[in-house]
Amino acid sequence: MSTTPEPFIGEFWRGVRRRVEEASTTPAIAYTSPAFFAAEQSAVFDSAWVGVACLDELSGSGTVLVRSVGTRSVLITRDKEGTLHGFLNACRHRGTELLPADTDGLSMIRCPYHRWGYGLDGTLVATPRFTDVAVEDFDPNDYPLKRVRVDTFAGLVFANLDLTTAPLQEWFGDLGERLAGYGLQGWTVRESTTVEIQANWKLLSENFQEYYHLTWVHPELAKVSRVKDHYRWQGPGMYCGQTTTPVSGDDRSDWLAMPPAPNLDSGDATSGRFLALFPNVLLSVLPNHAFVIQLEPLAPGITRERCTWLLPSSSHAVSDDAFNLTRDFWVLVNNQDIDICERSQRGQERGGFTEGRYAVRFEEPLHRFANMLADRFDRIERIPPGDDKFSARRFGDGDPTTPGVAARQR
Numbered sequence: 001m002s003t004t005p006e007p008f009i010g011e012f013w014r015g016v017r018r019r020v021e022e023a024s025t026t027p028a029i030a031y032t033s034p035a036f037f038a039a040e041q042s043a044v045f046d047s048a049w050v051g052v053a054c055l056d057e058l059s060g061s062g063t064v065l066v067r068s069v070g071t072r073s074v075l076i077t078r079d080k081e082g083t084l085h086g087f088l089n090a091c092r093h094r095g096t097e098l099l100p101a102d103t104d105g106l107s108m109i110r111c112p113y114h115r116w117g118y119g120l121d122g123t124l125v126a127t128p129r130f131t132d133v134a135v136e137d138f139d140p141n142d143y144p145l146k147r148v149r150v151d152t153f154a155g156l157v158f159a160n161l162d163l164t165t166a167p168l169q170e171w172f173g174d175l176g177e178r179l180a181g182y183g184l185q186g187w188t189v190r191e192s193t194t195v196e197i198q199a200n201w202k203l204l205s206e207n208f209q210e211y212y213h214l215t216w217v218h219p220e221l222a223k224v225s226r227v228k229d230h231y232r233w234q235g236p237g238m239y240c241g242q243t244t245t246p247v248s249g250d251d252r253s254d255w256l257a258m259p260p261a262p263n264l265d266s267g268d269a270t271s272g273r274f275l276a277l278f279p280n281v282l283l284s285v286l287p288n289h290a291f292v293i294q295l296e297p298l299a300p301g302i303t304r305e306r307c308t309w310l311l312p313s314s315s316h317a318v319s320d321d322a323f324n325l326t327r328d329f330w331v332l333v334n335n336q337d338i339d340i341c342e343r344s345q346r347g348q349e350r351g352g353f354t355e356g357r358y359a360v361r362f363e364e365p366l367h368r369f370a371n372m373l374a375d376r377f378d379r380i381e382r383i384p385p386g387d388d389k390f391s392a393r394r395f396g397d398g399d400p401t402t403p404g405v406a407a408r409q410r
Ligand code: FES
Pocket: 091, 092, 093, 094, 095, 096, 111, 112, 113, 114, 115, 116
């Protein structure tokens, strides 16, 4: 892990490190400061497993994706044998950026400068006129593209710049097991869109992690994903999770218009799983579709969201009408989230705000997330434990002020 400059270590996280009942939220400077942003790119995104694509986006022949991962630009490829690769986006001749954006149909990655060419497995295969005059001690095998770790999880592709970070399956702890029944690795992309938001990436993730705002920000969503039907869904792993059971069709059926994936168990068949995968993926899995948001931090107050709707492979013939109903509902909800997060950003920047408090019933995942963040800055390699068998019970039931709820908190 790279060195983190002071002052964003140790004492900076003192309020976040307290128990959730007495903790304060991440200091505002973490959402607004260019110095913090730079430190975060290095401390968090240069060493974490960063979500870069949906697996199905690499199913086409010769697709090369270009993604920002921390301080680096990374190429994601799939070679002829079907193996996924990640490479730093720089030519081994004199360092030129190889590709500026996603490109399809490539059998070779050609540098635009002097036309060195690389296979999709990173091998240097073309060096035109390089040896017009003999070069000493040069073996093309010594100059492949520089590798970046890539792996897949839940139908998504992740990249990691750091060789020492735990393997991806370990990073996400028990989540692979929790999601296994959906078979997400076989789900396909139905539609994608990209949106640039005037808010820090953490505000978008934190907003996704809590349902405190549900009633007021999302009156429509609150009918299909009711406050009283929410509970936490987090075991050991670098993620924050909540579930709604059941997804209700009583008032609106927007989320129930498409057929469910086959062979789901009774929990998966009736639930919505809402998972913030640390650091940058917001994954919503419903019985009949998944909505994936990949957050790309561009500046302290600017984030690009790559939004993708995945459908079970059994749903390829789903009508546009049924899909559009689902998609439009998500667009409505997501726009409501974007508006409130942009407003939150403005408050962080111009409201003289320093730090706040967590609503324990609803916002424990934000505390968990803030501590994961603090761990990266403090260079502590730790996978957070899950809720214990008591706190794993429903958190949405009953009066939030009952002593039982507080007693179940860590
Ligand atoms: S810099 Fe790429 S071929 Fe020269």
